[in-house]
Amino acid sequence: MDKKVRVLVVGAAFAANLHVEGYVRCPELATIVGLADKRPERVKELADRYGLKDYAQYDDWKDAIDNVDCDVVDICLPNFMHHDVAVYAFQKGRHVITEKPLATTLEDAREMLQAAEKAGKRLYYAEDWLFAPALLKALDIVKEGAIGKPLYYRARECHSGSHSPFAQTIAFCGGGCMIHLGCHPISFLLALKENKWTELMAMTSGGKENNLVHKQMEGEDWSACLIKFQDGTSALIEANYVTKGGMEDVFEVYGTEGCMHVDLSFSSPINVFSIPGLSYTVEKAEITTGWSRPAVDEKFNLGYVSEIRHFMECIRDNKDAKIGLRGIDGYEALKVVQAIYKSAREGVKVVNEELK
Ligand SMILES: NC(=O)c1ccc[n+]([C@@H]2O[C@H](COP(=O)([O-])OP(=O)(O)OC[C@H]3O[C@@H](n4cnc5c(N)ncnc54)[C@H](O)[C@@H]3O)[C@@H](O)[C@H]2O)c1
Structure with missing residues:
Protein backbone atom coordinates (compact mmCIF):
# COMPACT_ATOMS: atom_id res chain seq x y z
CA MET A 1 0.00 0.00 0.00
CA ASP A 2 1.64 3.29 -0.98
CA LYS A 3 -1.06 5.59 0.35
CA LYS A 4 -1.94 6.29 3.94
CA VAL A 5 -3.96 3.73 5.88
CA ARG A 6 -7.54 5.02 6.15
CA VAL A 7 -8.95 4.43 9.62
CA LEU A 8 -12.50 4.38 10.95
CA VAL A 9 -12.52 4.61 14.76
CA VAL A 10 -15.71 3.29 16.39
CA GLY A 11 -16.24 4.41 19.98
CA ALA A 12 -15.05 7.85 21.03
CA ALA A 13 -14.42 7.53 24.77
CA PHE A 14 -11.36 6.65 26.85
CA ALA A 15 -9.74 4.03 24.63
CA ALA A 16 -10.39 6.08 21.49
CA ASN A 17 -8.31 8.89 23.00
CA LEU A 18 -5.42 6.49 23.50
CA HIS A 19 -5.62 5.33 19.88
CA VAL A 20 -6.21 8.73 18.28
CA GLU A 21 -3.10 10.03 20.06
CA GLY A 22 -1.27 7.23 18.22
CA TYR A 23 -2.75 8.12 14.82
CA VAL A 24 -1.98 11.81 15.06
CA ARG A 25 1.62 10.92 15.89
CA CYS A 26 2.09 8.96 12.66
CA PRO A 27 0.49 11.29 10.08
CA GLU A 28 2.76 9.91 7.36
CA LEU A 29 1.17 6.46 7.82
CA ALA A 30 -2.44 6.98 8.82
CA THR A 31 -5.42 9.22 8.34
CA ILE A 32 -8.66 9.11 10.34
CA VAL A 33 -11.48 9.18 7.81
CA GLY A 34 -14.38 8.38 10.14
CA LEU A 35 -15.43 8.49 13.79
CA ALA A 36 -18.55 6.90 15.26
CA ASP A 37 -20.18 6.95 18.67
CA LYS A 38 -23.82 6.84 19.72
CA ARG A 39 -23.03 9.97 21.72
CA PRO A 40 -22.13 12.52 19.02
CA GLU A 41 -20.78 15.02 21.55
CA ARG A 42 -17.99 12.56 22.34
CA VAL A 43 -16.94 12.47 18.70
CA LYS A 44 -16.79 16.24 18.64
CA GLU A 45 -14.78 16.40 21.87
CA LEU A 46 -12.31 13.84 20.57
CA ALA A 47 -11.93 15.55 17.21
CA ASP A 48 -11.50 18.97 18.83
CA ARG A 49 -8.92 17.66 21.29
CA TYR A 50 -6.74 16.28 18.48
CA GLY A 51 -7.56 18.86 15.80
CA LEU A 52 -9.10 16.25 13.49
CA LYS A 53 -10.65 17.50 10.26
CA ASP A 54 -12.23 15.96 7.16
CA TYR A 55 -13.66 12.94 8.94
CA ALA A 56 -17.16 11.52 8.51
CA GLN A 57 -19.21 11.35 11.70
CA TYR A 58 -21.76 8.64 12.54
CA ASP A 59 -23.91 7.75 15.55
CA ASP A 60 -24.33 4.18 14.41
CA TRP A 61 -21.30 1.90 13.94
CA LYS A 62 -23.00 -0.14 11.20
CA ASP A 63 -23.82 2.96 9.15
CA ALA A 64 -20.24 4.06 9.59
CA ILE A 65 -18.82 0.74 8.34
CA ASP A 66 -21.29 0.74 5.43
CA ASN A 67 -20.46 4.27 4.33
CA VAL A 68 -16.89 5.14 5.25
CA ASP A 69 -14.31 4.12 2.67
CA CYS A 70 -11.60 2.80 4.99
CA ASP A 71 -8.91 0.11 5.22
CA VAL A 72 -9.34 -0.70 8.91
CA VAL A 73 -12.02 -0.44 11.56
CA ASP A 74 -10.55 0.33 14.99
CA ILE A 75 -12.93 -0.92 17.68
CA CYS A 76 -12.88 1.18 20.85
CA LEU A 77 -16.33 0.05 22.00
CA PRO A 78 -17.38 -1.91 25.11
CA ASN A 79 -16.13 -5.50 25.26
CA PHE A 80 -19.40 -7.23 24.33
CA MET A 81 -19.59 -5.26 21.06
CA HIS A 82 -16.15 -6.29 19.76
CA HIS A 83 -17.54 -9.48 18.21
CA ASP A 84 -20.47 -8.04 16.24
CA VAL A 85 -18.55 -5.04 14.98
CA ALA A 86 -15.48 -7.07 13.98
CA VAL A 87 -17.50 -9.73 12.17
CA TYR A 88 -19.46 -7.06 10.28
CA ALA A 89 -16.30 -5.15 9.38
CA PHE A 90 -14.70 -8.33 8.02
CA GLN A 91 -17.83 -9.04 5.97
CA LYS A 92 -17.40 -5.58 4.47
CA GLY A 93 -13.78 -6.33 3.59
CA ARG A 94 -11.98 -4.27 6.24
CA HIS A 95 -9.09 -5.13 8.53
CA VAL A 96 -9.89 -4.84 12.24
CA ILE A 97 -8.03 -3.54 15.27
CA THR A 98 -9.76 -4.33 18.51
CA GLU A 99 -9.20 -3.24 22.07
CA LYS A 100 -8.75 -5.80 24.84
CA PRO A 101 -10.24 -8.20 25.74
CA LEU A 102 -10.73 -9.68 22.28
CA ALA A 103 -14.29 -10.67 23.20
CA THR A 104 -16.36 -11.62 26.24
CA THR A 105 -16.61 -15.33 25.34
CA LEU A 106 -14.34 -17.83 23.62
CA GLU A 107 -17.09 -18.65 21.16
CA ASP A 108 -17.31 -15.00 20.07
CA ALA A 109 -13.52 -14.81 19.86
CA ARG A 110 -13.37 -17.92 17.65
CA GLU A 111 -16.03 -16.45 15.34
CA MET A 112 -13.98 -13.28 15.00
CA LEU A 113 -10.91 -15.30 13.96
CA GLN A 114 -13.00 -17.30 11.49
CA ALA A 115 -14.56 -14.16 10.01
CA ALA A 116 -11.09 -12.67 9.47
CA GLU A 117 -9.91 -15.88 7.80
CA LYS A 118 -12.98 -16.05 5.56
CA ALA A 119 -12.60 -12.43 4.49
CA GLY A 120 -8.84 -12.75 3.96
CA LYS A 121 -8.36 -9.78 6.31
CA ARG A 122 -6.32 -9.35 9.48
CA LEU A 123 -7.36 -9.05 13.10
CA TYR A 124 -5.03 -6.93 15.24
CA TYR A 125 -5.21 -7.15 19.04
CA ALA A 126 -4.34 -3.93 20.87
CA GLU A 127 -2.05 -4.91 23.76
CA ASP A 128 -0.17 -1.76 24.71
CA TRP A 129 2.19 -3.37 27.30
CA TYR A 304 -0.30 3.06 22.98
CA VAL A 305 1.49 5.35 20.55
CA SER A 306 3.93 2.72 19.26
CA GLU A 307 1.21 0.05 19.20
CA ILE A 308 -0.82 2.12 16.71
CA ARG A 309 2.28 2.83 14.60
CA HIS A 310 3.01 -0.91 14.50
CA PHE A 311 -0.51 -1.71 13.30
CA MET A 312 -0.32 1.00 10.61
CA GLU A 313 3.00 -0.39 9.35
CA CYS A 314 1.56 -3.92 9.33
CA ILE A 315 -1.49 -2.85 7.31
CA ARG A 316 0.66 -0.84 4.92
CA ASP A 317 2.93 -3.85 4.39
CA ASN A 318 0.05 -6.38 4.48
CA LYS A 319 1.61 -8.24 7.42
CA ASP A 320 0.47 -9.83 10.62
CA ALA A 321 1.30 -8.06 13.86
CA LYS A 322 4.13 -9.38 16.03
CA ILE A 323 3.38 -12.05 18.63
CA GLY A 324 1.03 -10.87 21.34
CA LEU A 325 -0.80 -8.51 18.98
CA ARG A 326 -2.49 -10.88 16.55
CA GLY A 327 -6.12 -11.95 16.84
CA ILE A 328 -4.97 -15.42 17.85
CA ASP A 329 -3.01 -13.93 20.77
CA GLY A 330 -6.12 -12.12 21.98
CA TYR A 331 -7.87 -15.48 21.82
CA GLU A 332 -5.08 -17.19 23.81
CA ALA A 333 -5.22 -14.45 26.45
N1 LIG B 1 -5.80 -0.83 26.48
C1 LIG B 1 -6.23 -0.15 27.53
O1 LIG B 1 -5.47 0.18 28.41
C2 LIG B 1 -7.68 0.21 27.62
C3 LIG B 1 -8.09 1.25 28.48
C4 LIG B 1 -9.45 1.54 28.54
C5 LIG B 1 -10.37 0.79 27.81
N2 LIG B 1 -9.94 -0.22 27.00
C6 LIG B 1 -10.89 -1.02 26.21
O2 LIG B 1 -11.44 -0.16 25.21
C7 LIG B 1 -12.81 -0.47 24.99
C8 LIG B 1 -13.64 0.80 25.18
O3 LIG B 1 -13.59 1.21 26.53
P1 LIG B 1 -13.74 2.77 26.99
O4 LIG B 1 -13.21 2.79 28.36
O5 LIG B 1 -13.19 3.66 25.96
O6 LIG B 1 -15.25 3.18 27.05
P2 LIG B 1 -16.71 2.63 27.29
O7 LIG B 1 -16.66 1.17 27.46
O8 LIG B 1 -17.31 3.41 28.36
O9 LIG B 1 -17.51 3.02 25.94
C9 LIG B 1 -16.95 3.36 24.76
C10 LIG B 1 -17.83 4.25 23.90
O10 LIG B 1 -18.71 3.38 23.16
C11 LIG B 1 -19.88 4.11 22.88
N3 LIG B 1 -20.93 3.17 22.52
C12 LIG B 1 -21.52 2.26 23.31
N4 LIG B 1 -22.46 1.56 22.62
C13 LIG B 1 -22.44 2.06 21.35
C14 LIG B 1 -23.16 1.76 20.16
N5 LIG B 1 -24.12 0.82 20.13
N6 LIG B 1 -22.88 2.46 19.05
C15 LIG B 1 -21.94 3.43 19.06
N7 LIG B 1 -21.22 3.76 20.16
C16 LIG B 1 -21.47 3.09 21.28
C17 LIG B 1 -20.14 4.87 24.16
O11 LIG B 1 -21.00 5.98 23.93
C18 LIG B 1 -18.74 5.26 24.61
O12 LIG B 1 -18.43 6.57 24.16
C19 LIG B 1 -13.16 -1.59 25.96
O13 LIG B 1 -13.10 -2.82 25.30
C20 LIG B 1 -12.07 -1.53 27.03
O14 LIG B 1 -11.77 -2.78 27.61
C21 LIG B 1 -8.62 -0.50 26.89
Whole structure:
Protein backbone atom coordinates (compact mmCIF):
# COMPACT_ATOMS: atom_id res chain seq x y z
CA MET A 1 0.00 0.00 0.00
CA ASP A 2 1.64 3.29 -0.98
CA LYS A 3 -1.06 5.59 0.35
CA LYS A 4 -1.94 6.29 3.94
CA VAL A 5 -3.96 3.73 5.88
CA ARG A 6 -7.54 5.02 6.15
CA VAL A 7 -8.95 4.43 9.62
CA LEU A 8 -12.50 4.38 10.95
CA VAL A 9 -12.52 4.61 14.76
CA VAL A 10 -15.71 3.29 16.39
CA GLY A 11 -16.24 4.41 19.98
CA ALA A 12 -15.05 7.85 21.03
CA ALA A 13 -14.42 7.53 24.77
CA PHE A 14 -11.36 6.65 26.85
CA ALA A 15 -9.74 4.03 24.63
CA ALA A 16 -10.39 6.08 21.49
CA ASN A 17 -8.31 8.89 23.00
CA LEU A 18 -5.42 6.49 23.50
CA HIS A 19 -5.62 5.33 19.88
CA VAL A 20 -6.21 8.73 18.28
CA GLU A 21 -3.10 10.03 20.06
CA GLY A 22 -1.27 7.23 18.22
CA TYR A 23 -2.75 8.12 14.82
CA VAL A 24 -1.98 11.81 15.06
CA ARG A 25 1.62 10.92 15.89
CA CYS A 26 2.09 8.96 12.66
CA PRO A 27 0.49 11.29 10.08
CA GLU A 28 2.76 9.91 7.36
CA LEU A 29 1.17 6.46 7.82
CA ALA A 30 -2.44 6.98 8.82
CA THR A 31 -5.42 9.22 8.34
CA ILE A 32 -8.66 9.11 10.34
CA VAL A 33 -11.48 9.18 7.81
CA GLY A 34 -14.38 8.38 10.14
CA LEU A 35 -15.43 8.49 13.79
CA ALA A 36 -18.55 6.90 15.26
CA ASP A 37 -20.18 6.95 18.67
CA LYS A 38 -23.82 6.84 19.72
CA ARG A 39 -23.03 9.97 21.72
CA PRO A 40 -22.13 12.52 19.02
CA GLU A 41 -20.78 15.02 21.55
CA ARG A 42 -17.99 12.56 22.34
CA VAL A 43 -16.94 12.47 18.70
CA LYS A 44 -16.79 16.24 18.64
CA GLU A 45 -14.78 16.40 21.87
CA LEU A 46 -12.31 13.84 20.57
CA ALA A 47 -11.93 15.55 17.21
CA ASP A 48 -11.50 18.97 18.83
CA ARG A 49 -8.92 17.66 21.29
CA TYR A 50 -6.74 16.28 18.48
CA GLY A 51 -7.56 18.86 15.80
CA LEU A 52 -9.10 16.25 13.49
CA LYS A 53 -10.65 17.50 10.26
CA ASP A 54 -12.23 15.96 7.16
CA TYR A 55 -13.66 12.94 8.94
CA ALA A 56 -17.16 11.52 8.51
CA GLN A 57 -19.21 11.35 11.70
CA TYR A 58 -21.76 8.64 12.54
CA ASP A 59 -23.91 7.75 15.55
CA ASP A 60 -24.33 4.18 14.41
CA TRP A 61 -21.30 1.90 13.94
CA LYS A 62 -23.00 -0.14 11.20
CA ASP A 63 -23.82 2.96 9.15
CA ALA A 64 -20.24 4.06 9.59
CA ILE A 65 -18.82 0.74 8.34
CA ASP A 66 -21.29 0.74 5.43
CA ASN A 67 -20.46 4.27 4.33
CA VAL A 68 -16.89 5.14 5.25
CA ASP A 69 -14.31 4.12 2.67
CA CYS A 70 -11.60 2.80 4.99
CA ASP A 71 -8.91 0.11 5.22
CA VAL A 72 -9.34 -0.70 8.91
CA VAL A 73 -12.02 -0.44 11.56
CA ASP A 74 -10.55 0.33 14.99
CA ILE A 75 -12.93 -0.92 17.68
CA CYS A 76 -12.88 1.18 20.85
CA LEU A 77 -16.33 0.05 22.00
CA PRO A 78 -17.38 -1.91 25.11
CA ASN A 79 -16.13 -5.50 25.26
CA PHE A 80 -19.40 -7.23 24.33
CA MET A 81 -19.59 -5.26 21.06
CA HIS A 82 -16.15 -6.29 19.76
CA HIS A 83 -17.54 -9.48 18.21
CA ASP A 84 -20.47 -8.04 16.24
CA VAL A 85 -18.55 -5.04 14.98
CA ALA A 86 -15.48 -7.07 13.98
CA VAL A 87 -17.50 -9.73 12.17
CA TYR A 88 -19.46 -7.06 10.28
CA ALA A 89 -16.30 -5.15 9.38
CA PHE A 90 -14.70 -8.33 8.02
CA GLN A 91 -17.83 -9.04 5.97
CA LYS A 92 -17.40 -5.58 4.47
CA GLY A 93 -13.78 -6.33 3.59
CA ARG A 94 -11.98 -4.27 6.24
CA HIS A 95 -9.09 -5.13 8.53
CA VAL A 96 -9.89 -4.84 12.24
CA ILE A 97 -8.03 -3.54 15.27
CA THR A 98 -9.76 -4.33 18.51
CA GLU A 99 -9.20 -3.24 22.07
CA LYS A 100 -8.75 -5.80 24.84
CA PRO A 101 -10.24 -8.20 25.74
CA LEU A 102 -10.73 -9.68 22.28
CA ALA A 103 -14.29 -10.67 23.20
CA THR A 104 -16.36 -11.62 26.24
CA THR A 105 -16.61 -15.33 25.34
CA LEU A 106 -14.34 -17.83 23.62
CA GLU A 107 -17.09 -18.65 21.16
CA ASP A 108 -17.31 -15.00 20.07
CA ALA A 109 -13.52 -14.81 19.86
CA ARG A 110 -13.37 -17.92 17.65
CA GLU A 111 -16.03 -16.45 15.34
CA MET A 112 -13.98 -13.28 15.00
CA LEU A 113 -10.91 -15.30 13.96
CA GLN A 114 -13.00 -17.30 11.49
CA ALA A 115 -14.56 -14.16 10.01
CA ALA A 116 -11.09 -12.67 9.47
CA GLU A 117 -9.91 -15.88 7.80
CA LYS A 118 -12.98 -16.05 5.56
CA ALA A 119 -12.60 -12.43 4.49
CA GLY A 120 -8.84 -12.75 3.96
CA LYS A 121 -8.36 -9.78 6.31
CA ARG A 122 -6.32 -9.35 9.48
CA LEU A 123 -7.36 -9.05 13.10
CA TYR A 124 -5.03 -6.93 15.24
CA TYR A 125 -5.21 -7.15 19.04
CA ALA A 126 -4.34 -3.93 20.87
CA GLU A 127 -2.05 -4.91 23.76
CA ASP A 128 -0.17 -1.76 24.71
CA TRP A 129 2.19 -3.37 27.30
CA LEU A 130 4.09 -4.94 24.41
CA PHE A 131 5.22 -1.46 23.33
CA ALA A 132 5.89 0.16 26.70
CA PRO A 133 9.54 1.33 26.35
CA ALA A 134 10.40 0.38 29.96
CA LEU A 135 9.16 -3.17 29.41
CA LEU A 136 11.04 -3.45 26.10
CA LYS A 137 14.20 -2.28 27.90
CA ALA A 138 13.54 -4.84 30.66
CA LEU A 139 13.34 -7.60 28.07
CA ASP A 140 16.65 -6.44 26.56
CA ILE A 141 18.24 -6.62 30.03
CA VAL A 142 16.95 -10.19 30.44
CA LYS A 143 18.17 -11.07 26.94
CA GLU A 144 21.71 -9.89 27.60
CA GLY A 145 21.81 -12.24 30.61
CA ALA A 146 22.11 -9.50 33.22
CA ILE A 147 19.84 -11.30 35.68
CA GLY A 148 20.75 -14.82 34.59
CA LYS A 149 18.06 -17.30 33.70
CA PRO A 150 14.57 -16.00 34.54
CA LEU A 151 12.77 -18.21 37.06
CA TYR A 152 9.75 -16.32 38.26
CA TYR A 153 7.71 -13.24 37.25
CA ARG A 154 5.23 -11.04 39.07
CA ALA A 155 2.98 -8.82 37.02
CA ARG A 156 -0.04 -6.77 37.89
CA GLU A 157 -2.45 -4.10 36.79
CA CYS A 158 -4.58 -2.67 39.59
CA HIS A 159 -6.58 0.48 40.29
CA SER A 160 -9.67 1.60 42.16
CA GLY A 161 -12.34 0.73 39.59
CA SER A 162 -13.28 1.12 35.93
CA HIS A 163 -14.69 4.41 34.66
CA SER A 164 -16.84 2.50 32.14
CA PRO A 165 -20.52 1.88 33.00
CA PHE A 166 -20.25 -1.34 30.96
CA ALA A 167 -17.65 -2.76 33.37
CA GLN A 168 -20.33 -3.35 36.03
CA THR A 169 -22.10 -6.13 34.16
CA ILE A 170 -20.71 -9.54 33.19
CA ALA A 171 -22.78 -9.70 29.99
CA PHE A 172 -21.17 -6.46 28.81
CA CYS A 173 -17.68 -6.98 30.15
CA GLY A 174 -17.14 -10.75 30.36
CA GLY A 175 -16.05 -10.68 34.02
CA GLY A 176 -14.46 -8.27 36.47
CA CYS A 177 -10.96 -6.97 37.05
CA MET A 178 -9.13 -10.05 35.69
CA ILE A 179 -10.62 -9.79 32.20
CA HIS A 180 -10.43 -6.01 32.20
CA LEU A 181 -7.03 -5.34 33.79
CA GLY A 182 -5.40 -8.75 34.15
CA CYS A 183 -5.48 -9.21 30.39
CA HIS A 184 -2.45 -6.86 30.13
CA PRO A 185 -0.01 -8.88 32.28
CA ILE A 186 -1.49 -12.10 30.87
CA SER A 187 -0.96 -11.05 27.25
CA PHE A 188 2.51 -9.73 28.00
CA LEU A 189 3.64 -12.95 29.67
CA LEU A 190 2.00 -15.10 26.99
CA ALA A 191 3.89 -13.18 24.30
CA LEU A 192 7.16 -13.83 26.17
CA LYS A 193 6.32 -17.50 26.49
CA GLU A 194 4.83 -17.94 22.99
CA ASN A 195 1.46 -18.79 24.55
CA LYS A 196 2.91 -21.95 26.12
CA TRP A 197 1.35 -22.08 29.60
CA THR A 198 0.86 -25.48 31.18
CA GLU A 199 -1.23 -25.02 34.33
CA LEU A 200 -2.72 -22.40 36.61
CA MET A 201 -4.55 -21.89 39.89
CA ALA A 202 -6.52 -18.79 40.77
CA MET A 203 -8.71 -17.07 43.34
CA THR A 204 -11.10 -14.17 42.85
CA SER A 205 -13.41 -12.27 45.18
CA GLY A 206 -16.35 -13.72 43.27
CA GLY A 207 -18.47 -10.68 42.42
CA LYS A 208 -21.37 -8.71 44.00
CA GLU A 209 -21.68 -9.13 47.78
CA ASN A 210 -18.52 -11.26 47.86
CA ASN A 211 -16.45 -8.40 46.50
CA LEU A 212 -14.13 -6.48 48.79
CA VAL A 213 -15.33 -3.01 47.80
CA HIS A 214 -17.54 -2.97 44.69
CA LYS A 215 -20.65 -4.75 45.96
CA GLN A 216 -22.80 -3.67 42.96
CA MET A 217 -20.37 -5.04 40.41
CA GLU A 218 -21.24 -8.45 38.99
CA GLY A 219 -17.64 -9.34 38.22
CA GLU A 220 -14.85 -9.79 40.78
CA ASP A 221 -12.98 -6.78 42.19
CA TRP A 222 -9.95 -8.79 43.38
CA SER A 223 -8.12 -11.64 41.64
CA ALA A 224 -4.79 -13.45 41.56
CA CYS A 225 -3.41 -16.34 39.57
CA LEU A 226 -0.33 -18.57 39.75
CA ILE A 227 0.61 -19.84 36.31
CA LYS A 228 3.34 -22.17 35.02
CA PHE A 229 4.90 -22.09 31.57
CA GLN A 230 6.31 -24.88 29.45
CA ASP A 231 9.89 -23.63 29.95
CA GLY A 232 9.59 -24.27 33.72
CA THR A 233 9.15 -20.62 34.74
CA SER A 234 6.15 -19.44 36.70
CA ALA A 235 4.35 -16.17 37.41
CA LEU A 236 2.00 -14.50 39.83
CA ILE A 237 -0.54 -12.35 38.00
CA GLU A 238 -2.69 -9.89 39.92
CA ALA A 239 -5.57 -7.64 38.95
CA ASN A 240 -7.81 -5.72 41.30
CA TYR A 241 -10.12 -2.76 41.69
CA VAL A 242 -9.22 -2.14 45.33
CA THR A 243 -6.01 -0.16 44.78
CA LYS A 244 -6.20 3.54 45.66
CA GLY A 245 -3.73 6.17 44.53
CA GLY A 246 -3.62 5.61 40.77
CA MET A 247 -3.15 2.74 38.37
CA GLU A 248 -0.34 0.30 39.24
CA ASP A 249 1.28 -1.38 36.26
CA VAL A 250 4.13 -3.47 37.61
CA PHE A 251 6.35 -6.18 36.16
CA GLU A 252 9.07 -8.01 38.11
CA VAL A 253 11.50 -10.72 37.05
CA TYR A 254 13.52 -12.94 39.38
CA GLY A 255 16.48 -14.72 37.79
CA THR A 256 19.41 -16.93 38.78
CA GLU A 257 21.79 -13.92 38.79
CA GLY A 258 19.59 -10.99 39.73
CA CYS A 259 16.15 -9.47 39.67
CA MET A 260 14.37 -6.50 38.12
CA HIS A 261 11.43 -4.29 39.08
CA VAL A 262 9.59 -2.24 36.43
CA ASP A 263 7.01 0.32 37.50
CA LEU A 264 5.18 1.77 34.50
CA SER A 265 2.94 4.19 36.37
CA PHE A 266 4.96 5.80 39.18
CA SER A 267 8.43 5.94 37.67
CA SER A 268 8.22 9.53 36.47
CA PRO A 269 11.44 11.55 36.74
CA ILE A 270 9.31 14.37 38.20
CA ASN A 271 8.58 14.39 41.92
CA VAL A 272 6.35 17.33 42.81
CA PHE A 273 4.77 18.66 46.00
CA SER A 274 1.62 20.74 45.38
CA ILE A 275 -0.84 22.29 47.84
CA PRO A 276 -3.48 23.27 45.22
CA GLY A 277 -2.90 20.07 43.20
CA LEU A 278 -2.16 19.44 39.52
CA SER A 279 -4.69 19.07 36.71
CA TYR A 280 -3.49 15.47 36.18
CA THR A 281 -0.84 13.12 37.54
CA VAL A 282 -1.38 9.46 36.55
CA GLU A 283 -4.33 7.39 35.34
CA LYS A 284 -7.00 6.87 38.01
CA ALA A 285 -5.26 8.90 40.74
CA GLU A 286 -8.03 10.16 43.03
CA ILE A 287 -6.16 13.27 44.19
CA THR A 288 -3.21 15.26 42.91
CA THR A 289 -2.27 17.27 46.00
CA GLY A 290 0.79 16.70 48.18
CA TRP A 291 3.68 14.72 46.74
CA SER A 292 3.04 13.09 43.36
CA ARG A 293 4.92 11.66 40.37
CA PRO A 294 3.12 13.14 37.34
CA ALA A 295 3.45 10.91 34.27
CA VAL A 296 5.52 12.20 31.38
CA ASP A 297 3.96 11.34 28.03
CA GLU A 298 1.80 8.64 29.58
CA LYS A 299 0.27 7.43 26.30
CA PHE A 300 3.71 6.85 24.86
CA ASN A 301 5.18 5.26 27.99
CA LEU A 302 2.25 2.87 28.39
CA GLY A 303 2.80 1.77 24.78
CA TYR A 304 -0.30 3.06 22.98
CA VAL A 305 1.49 5.35 20.55
CA SER A 306 3.93 2.72 19.26
CA GLU A 307 1.21 0.05 19.20
CA ILE A 308 -0.82 2.12 16.71
CA ARG A 309 2.28 2.83 14.60
CA HIS A 310 3.01 -0.91 14.50
CA PHE A 311 -0.51 -1.71 13.30
CA MET A 312 -0.32 1.00 10.61
CA GLU A 313 3.00 -0.39 9.35
CA CYS A 314 1.56 -3.92 9.33
CA ILE A 315 -1.49 -2.85 7.31
CA ARG A 316 0.66 -0.84 4.92
CA ASP A 317 2.93 -3.85 4.39
CA ASN A 318 0.05 -6.38 4.48
CA LYS A 319 1.61 -8.24 7.42
CA ASP A 320 0.47 -9.83 10.62
CA ALA A 321 1.30 -8.06 13.86
CA LYS A 322 4.13 -9.38 16.03
CA ILE A 323 3.38 -12.05 18.63
CA GLY A 324 1.03 -10.87 21.34
CA LEU A 325 -0.80 -8.51 18.98
CA ARG A 326 -2.49 -10.88 16.55
CA GLY A 327 -6.12 -11.95 16.84
CA ILE A 328 -4.97 -15.42 17.85
CA ASP A 329 -3.01 -13.93 20.77
CA GLY A 330 -6.12 -12.12 21.98
CA TYR A 331 -7.87 -15.48 21.82
CA GLU A 332 -5.08 -17.19 23.81
CA ALA A 333 -5.22 -14.45 26.45
CA LEU A 334 -8.99 -14.89 26.74
CA LYS A 335 -8.48 -18.64 27.14
CA VAL A 336 -6.24 -17.97 30.13
CA VAL A 337 -8.77 -15.52 31.60
CA GLN A 338 -11.52 -18.15 31.26
CA ALA A 339 -9.25 -20.80 32.81
CA ILE A 340 -8.63 -18.41 35.73
CA TYR A 341 -12.39 -18.01 36.23
CA LYS A 342 -12.89 -21.78 36.10
CA SER A 343 -10.09 -22.37 38.61
CA ALA A 344 -11.46 -19.75 41.01
CA ARG A 345 -15.08 -20.92 40.65
CA GLU A 346 -14.38 -24.62 41.09
CA GLY A 347 -11.31 -24.40 43.35
CA VAL A 348 -9.28 -26.54 40.95
CA LYS A 349 -5.99 -26.44 39.09
CA VAL A 350 -6.60 -25.97 35.36
CA VAL A 351 -4.24 -27.76 33.00
CA ASN A 352 -3.70 -26.60 29.43
CA GLU A 353 -4.90 -29.73 27.61
CA GLU A 354 -3.40 -28.56 24.32
CA LEU A 355 0.14 -28.81 25.69
CA LYS A 356 -0.27 -32.16 27.45
N1 LIG B 1 -5.80 -0.83 26.48
C1 LIG B 1 -6.23 -0.15 27.53
O1 LIG B 1 -5.47 0.18 28.41
C2 LIG B 1 -7.68 0.21 27.62
C3 LIG B 1 -8.09 1.25 28.48
C4 LIG B 1 -9.45 1.54 28.54
C5 LIG B 1 -10.37 0.79 27.81
N2 LIG B 1 -9.94 -0.22 27.00
C6 LIG B 1 -10.89 -1.02 26.21
O2 LIG B 1 -11.44 -0.16 25.21
C7 LIG B 1 -12.81 -0.47 24.99
C8 LIG B 1 -13.64 0.80 25.18
O3 LIG B 1 -13.59 1.21 26.53
P1 LIG B 1 -13.74 2.77 26.99
O4 LIG B 1 -13.21 2.79 28.36
O5 LIG B 1 -13.19 3.66 25.96
O6 LIG B 1 -15.25 3.18 27.05
P2 LIG B 1 -16.71 2.63 27.29
O7 LIG B 1 -16.66 1.17 27.46
O8 LIG B 1 -17.31 3.41 28.36
O9 LIG B 1 -17.51 3.02 25.94
C9 LIG B 1 -16.95 3.36 24.76
C10 LIG B 1 -17.83 4.25 23.90
O10 LIG B 1 -18.71 3.38 23.16
C11 LIG B 1 -19.88 4.11 22.88
N3 LIG B 1 -20.93 3.17 22.52
C12 LIG B 1 -21.52 2.26 23.31
N4 LIG B 1 -22.46 1.56 22.62
C13 LIG B 1 -22.44 2.06 21.35
C14 LIG B 1 -23.16 1.76 20.16
N5 LIG B 1 -24.12 0.82 20.13
N6 LIG B 1 -22.88 2.46 19.05
C15 LIG B 1 -21.94 3.43 19.06
N7 LIG B 1 -21.22 3.76 20.16
C16 LIG B 1 -21.47 3.09 21.28
C17 LIG B 1 -20.14 4.87 24.16
O11 LIG B 1 -21.00 5.98 23.93
C18 LIG B 1 -18.74 5.26 24.61
O12 LIG B 1 -18.43 6.57 24.16
C19 LIG B 1 -13.16 -1.59 25.96
O13 LIG B 1 -13.10 -2.82 25.30
C20 LIG B 1 -12.07 -1.53 27.03
O14 LIG B 1 -11.77 -2.78 27.61
C21 LIG B 1 -8.62 -0.50 26.89
